[in-house]
Amino acid sequence: MAIRERLSGNEAVATAMRQINPDVVAAFPITPSTEVPQYFSTYVANGLVDTEFVPVESEHSAMSACVGSEAAGARTMTATSSCGLALMWEELFIAASCRLPITLALVNRALSGPININADHSDSMGARDTGWIQIYSENNQEAYDNFIQAVRIGEHKDVRLPVMVCQDGFITSHAVENIELIEDDKVKEFVGEYYPQNFLLNSKQPMSVGPYDTPTYYMEHKRLQAEGMIKAKKVILEISEQFEKLTGRKYGLFETYKLDDADSALVIINSTAGTAKDAVDRLRAEGKKVGLLKIRVFRPFPAEEIAEALENTKSIAVMDKAEGFNSQGGPLCSEIKSALYNIENAPKIINYIYGLGGRDVKVDNIIEVYNELEKINKTGDIGNKYRYLSVRD
Secondary structure, eight states, X not given: OOEEEEEEHHHHHHHHHHHHOOSEEEEOOOXXXXXXXXXXXXXXXXXXXXXXEEEOSSHHHHHHHHHHHHHHTOOEEEEEOHHHHHHTHHHHHHHHHTTOOOEEEEEEOOOSSSOOOSOOSHHHHHTTTSSOEEEEOSSHHHHHHHHHHHHHHHHSTTTOOXXXXXXXXXXXXXXXXXXXXXXXXXXXXXXXXXXXXXXXXOTTSOOOSSOOOOTTTHHHHHHHHHHXXXXXXXXXXXXXXXXXXXXXXXXXXXXXXXXXXXXXXXXXXXXXXXXXXXHHHHHHHTTOOEEEEEESEEESOOHHHHHHHHTTOSEEEEEESSXXXXXXXXXXXXXXXXXXXXXXXXXXXXXXXXXXXXXXXXHHHHHHHHHHHHHHHHHOOOOOSEEESSOOO
């Protein structure tokens, strides 16, 4: 029977880590992810886990320690935010290219500058091409569920890639919500023991990690790494199906909300999806055909499936909580446009940059976006394809 609790998003993730009982956690505190290793360190101190907890002097060192322990054959986890992820930059590429299935709790926060400690997606979107699988969480329940599934996904023999599980800083990381926890023994059984294929402490098969890769082999190694990302999509769905059998909670590559007959749709990531669902309900009550597609898995990007889900809409607003600085819009919009490029009579697409640095987004703001889409449907005129939501002139 599920355990009903009230937890913040950070505590929910720390609880998942406790239930998994990893071999190593190496971490350095940074707002708003600090509570994750803080909670976990108390579990270590109280003997609730037998994890080796490694406090380090920086986030670069945290990911370096994770790379070393995972390469040695230890199931390894960490947590960070914002500039902490940026300081890990070199090591993110190393972890992915060495095929090390580290699990990272990323509590999304704006990157400097100017300095800001509130939620947007500039950190994870900046890391979108580092080779990490990226899974996003609308609420605390999803952050908990996604983290448990992430371990299985990254460690799968066809994948062997690191995974970052993202949630919005303060909005979900510090807000307390009702949540259903899985029993400890069932989590442990679901995740299973970790049996790495190749690891440094295997005396029967000596190996090196991170040697110089000459032009003779480098491309082949990158191709194999890309193949792991391609195969991850199928693995994610398989593990989601097993998780649904355990908990009754269904996950896919994305979630659709009242999208089947929608003329206008939003594409969105993380916590603002909850706000957008309220806007959809309000407009549906007025008889307007609006819907929503919430991205769960951004890497690998499920382009074909998203195209199929959106192909019958007339207009789409893609909501980016990160600026792409390419003069065309944000990173999510670029992916959506690419996914829909080959669709005949593809829906019209506009892009909104919103919520940067934690700028509040209300139901009425989302309704404004749907009203703009309704105008496009009536007139056929897209107007400005690249817009900012709720910004002063």
